[in-house]
Amino acid sequence: MTTTAAPARPGPGGRRAARRPAWRAFLLLTLPMVAGLFVFKYVAIGWGLLLSFNDARGTIALGDWNGLDNYRRLLGDPAFTRSLVTILLFTLFIVPVTFALALGLAVLVNRLRGGRALFRTTFFIPAAVSYVVGALVWKMSLFSGTPSGVANSLAYLLGYEESIGWVATVDPPLYWIVLVTVRLWLQTGFYMILFLAGIQQIPAQLYEAARVDGAESEARLFRHITWPMLRNTSVAVVLLLIINAFQAFDEFYNILASNLSGLGGADGRTPLIYLFQTALGEQNYGAGSAGAFVVTVLIVVFTLLQGRIAGFGRTAEEES
Amino acid sequence: MRGRRLGSYAAVIVFAVPFLLPFYLLVRNALMSRRELGSLDWHWWPETISFQGFADAFGNEAVPLAHALWNSTLISTISAPLSTLLASMAGYALARIPVAAAKPVFFFIIATMMVPGAATFIPTFVVVGSLGGVNTMWGLIAPGLFSAFAVLLFRGFYLRFPRELEDAGRVDGLGHLGLYARLALPNSGALFASLGILSFIEHWNAFLWPLVIGQDPEFWTVQVALSTNLNQQAVNLPALFAGALVAILPLVALFLIAQRWIVRGVLLSGIKG
Numbered sequence: 001m002t003t004t005a006a007p008a009r010p011g012p013g014g015r016r017a018a019r020r021p022a023w024r025a026f027l028l029l030t031l032p033m034v035a036g037l038f039v040f041k042y043v044a045i046g047w048g049l050l051l052s053f054n055d056a057r058g059t060i061a062l063g064d065w066n067g068l069d070n071y072r073r074l075l076g077d078p079a080f081t082r083s084l085v086t087i088l089l090f091t092l093f094i095v096p097v098t099f100a101l102a103l104g105l106a107v108l109v110n111r112l113r114g115g116r117a118l119f120r121t122t123f124f125i126p127a128a129v130s131y132v133v134g135a136l137v138w139k140m141s142l143f144s145g146t147p148s149g150v151a152n153s154l155a156y157l158l159g160y161e162e163s164i165g166w167v168a169t170v171d172p173p174l175y176w177i178v179l180v181t182v183r184l185w186l187q188t189g190f191y192m193i194l195f196l197a198g199i200q201q202i203p204a205q206l207y208e209a210a211r212v213d214g215a216e217s218e219a220r221l222f223r224h225i226t227w228p229m230l231r232n233t234s235v236a237v238v239l240l241l242i243i244n245a246f247q248a249f250d251e252f253y254n255i256l257a258s259n260l261s262g263l264g265g266a267d268g269r270t271p272l273i274y275l276f277q278t279a280l281g282e283q284n285y286g287a288g289s290a291g292a293f294v295v296t297v298l299i300v301v302f303t304l305l306q307g308r309i310a311g312f313g314r315t316a317e318e319e320s
Numbered sequence: 321m322r323g324r325r326l327g328s329y330a331a332v333i334v335f336a337v338p339f340l341l342p343f344y345l346l347v348r349n350a351l352m353s354r355r356e357l358g359s360l361d362w363h364w365w366p367e368t369i370s371f372q373g374f375a376d377a378f379g380n381e382a383v384p385l386a387h388a389l390w391n392s393t394l395i396s397t398i399s400a401p402l403s404t405l406l407a408s409m410a411g412y413a414l415a416r417i418p419v420a421a422a423k424p425v426f427f428f429i430i431a432t433m434m435v436p437g438a439a440t441f442i443p444t445f446v447v448v449g450s451l452g453g454v455n456t457m458w459g460l461i462a463p464g465l466f467s468a469f470a471v472l473l474f475r476g477f478y479l480r481f482p483r484e485l486e487d488a489g490r491v492d493g494l495g496h497l498g499l500y501a502r503l504a505l506p507n508s509g510a511l512f513a514s515l516g517i518l519s520f521i522e523h524w525n526a527f528l529w530p531l532v533i534g535q536d537p538e539f540w541t542v543q544v545a546l547s548t549n550l551n552q553q554a555v556n557l558p559a560l561f562a563g564a565l566v567a568i569l570p571l572v573a574l575f576l577i578a579q580r581w582i583v584r585g586v587l588l589s590g591i592k593g
Contacts, residue, residue: 022417025496029413030425032406036466040444041432048443060446105335111328121579122336125343128571130525132543133564134342136550140557141345146360150345153362185342193583194590218324236590243436250527257551272439272528279442280532288442296439 048289056286070290080291083274084298090270091245093180098241099234102188106195107222120196124189131186131250138182139167139255167255175256175268182251187244191237198233199226239303246299249273271295346568349561350374357557373558377566380549380556384537385563388545391534392524392567395461395541400520403465404512411474412500416481426475432468445532455536464523470515473588477511478504514585517578521571542567 047062052071055064074080109119126134142150143166152163166174206225215221249272256268269277271291279288349357353370356363377385414426444463453459481504489503505512530541540548546567549560575582 021495022419025500026413026417026419026421028497029409029417029500033410033466033471034425034428036406036462037429037432037468039447040463040466041435041440044440044443044447045435047446048440051443051446060450105332108328108332108335111325112332113325115329119332119336121576122339124579124583125572125575126339128521128575129342129568130527130543132525132527132546132550133346133568136546136560136564137342137345139550140555140560141349142342146358148357148360148362150341185339189339190586190590193586197583197587233590240590247436247439253527254547254550272441275442276528276532279445285442285446289446292439292442296435299436299439300434 048292051286052290052293054286056284056289058283060285066286070287071294074287074290074294079269080271080274083269083271086268087246087248087270090179090248091242093176094183094245095238095241097180098184098188098191099237101184102191102237103195103230103234105188105192106199107226109192110196110199120193123192126185127187127189129186131182132254134182134186135251135254138178138251143167143178178255179251179268182255183245183248186251187241191241194233194237195230198230202226202229235307238306242302242306243299246295246302247272249276346561346565350558350565352558354556354558370558373556373560373562374566376556376559377549377563380559382537383545383548384540385542385545385566387538388540388542389566391457391460391539392542394457395530396520396523399461399464399523400516403467403519404470404516406465407467407470407515408474408505408508408512409500410471411476412478412504413496414471415475415478416486416499416504417496429468429471433472441528441532444529448533454533455539457539459533460530460539460541463529464526467519469589470519473515474508474511477508481507510581510584511588513578514581514588517574517581518585518589521574521582524571 047060050062051060053065053067054062055066055069056062105123109116109123112119144150144152145163145165145168146152147156147163149163149166151166155164164174166178169175202225206229207221210221210225215224248270252268252270252273253276272295275288275291275295278284278291348363348365350373351369351371352363352366353368353372356366356370410429414422414429448454448459448463451459453462485503485507486499489499494502525543526541527543527547530539530544531547534540534544542563546560546563549555549563
């Protein structure tokens with residue numbers, strides 16, 4: 001790329017003239033994207049970073065510097081640290097459960113002879129539903145606290161006569177079941193599609209060869225062929241799952257709305273909800289920006305760690 | 321062998337039931353009367369089908385559902401093709417126009433992928449707010465138009481674009497812009513459709529940004545309207561579910577019609593998340 005363009009700069013006359021339309025076309029085609037990313041990413045992040053060192057309450061103007069006060073206050077606020085613990089626990093739950101279910105369903109669907117498309121659609125179609133609608137069904141019907149809620153009707157059939165307030169019960173944390181299952185329903189199909197494609201790319205000869213070598217059982221074929229061949233897909237899936245889990249907002253906000261203050265009931269605040277309340281509720285943009293950077297750094301560190309553990313270290317070795 | 325296959329079908333059906341259950345609940349609850357849905361015992365299906373829920377959902381003046389649906393339609397139908405087009409333009413330039421700036425511009429664009437989107441909603445709010453974008457249509461739309469990831473996918477696609485086709489176009493006297501508009505763009509329909517549909521789904525279902533920026537009911541999207549309904553003091557349940565049913569219908573239809581492209585888009589975005 002650089003070698004072809006290098007002579008264009010000093011080259012006088014005809015050559016330069018020939019290059020000019022290329023420049024103009026390049027500028028025209030990339031300018032909207034570059035300008036948009038500049039304003040909504042670079043300026044935004046830069047401004048936010050500066051704001052995080054300012055006392056910016058009720059204003060988004062810079063000037064009232066307070067050093068690291070926002071960060072200090074944030075990390076000293078038990079509600080914020082608790083929101084970090086909440087999201088960490090949530091991630092630890094949702095990532096392996098979604099991973100296992102998505103992989104299991106992909107293997108299962110792949111084994112079907114007929115009706116594969118039908119079942120693939122069945123598991124994938126919840127991905128069309130928004131988190132708001134998912135939260136709505138879970139809170140008001142599936143896990144509604146009334147006796148006619150689905151979970152309570154089922155419990156009644158099993159001889160459990162008292163209706164359970166799923167969302168409202170903190171000890172034991174039943175609301176956790178509501179939060180985990182709704183995301184499970186909404187996102188599993190997406191990852192199943194990724195696994196399914198990964199499985200279908202594995203050459204059939206590998207399985208045949210393994211069978212010749214005496215590996216007959218389904219479990220052994222999975223362990224020795226499917227699982228190692230899905231390595232790249234698995235790494236990508238875990239990465240996406242972690243990033244998405246860390247940014248959880250919609251279902252927590254909508255399912256636990258009445259408990260978001262953390263006064264009584266479950267404190268269902270994720271970091272993003274805490275930041276939402278800080279920036280838009282209290283209009284404290286300095287602290288809100290500081291929190292945004294803390295969360296961003298956490299996500300980046302987590303994904304890098306995961307990459308180090310599961311993926312990139314290994315691939316780098318293979319390449320070298 | 322036979323038994324194993326039967327086992328697979330049994331297992332897959334056992335899993336399919338809970339995946340379909342919420343859709344059934346949406347339909348059932350939307351078609352029940354308030355009295356029946358609020359009663360204490362379980363009903364599989366409404367005794368008499370009632371459309372009062374739909375009438376209530378659209379008749380509620382405090383939460384203008386029809387207007388919210390219109391806003392969501394407008395936002396999604398503008399954002400999806402426009403964001404895809406912008407990405408394809410940049411992707412083409414980066415892949416096929418040999419200028420010295422290509423490399424730095426490429427890094428400038430993909431560097432933004434390092435920062436996860438949702439965590440930056442406060443800095444973005446600060447910028448959009450200072451430009452007067454709170455409670456405006458452009459404030460709802462503009463920040464969602466620029467996807468570095470889509471640029472990356474289009475660039476990859478155009479790098480593999482056959483050189484002979486381009487040479488033929490050049491012989492016909494096309495410049496870079498002509499090559500893009502007449503040859504490259506029309507030949508990237510499948511990728512365009514895949515990413516465009518995914519973008520449509522994303523914008524239709526978005527919640528956090530519309531909640532932050534469209535505070536006035538006039539600028540509520542359908543997700544914000546549903547969330548408002550859900551968190552009211554006295555919830556009209558059939559109306560709530562009727563609204564939700566209307567909100568998911570366009571996307572469910574899209575999934576059933578365009579699943580091939582959606583799956584392709586999912587695979588593209590999953591491979592290099």
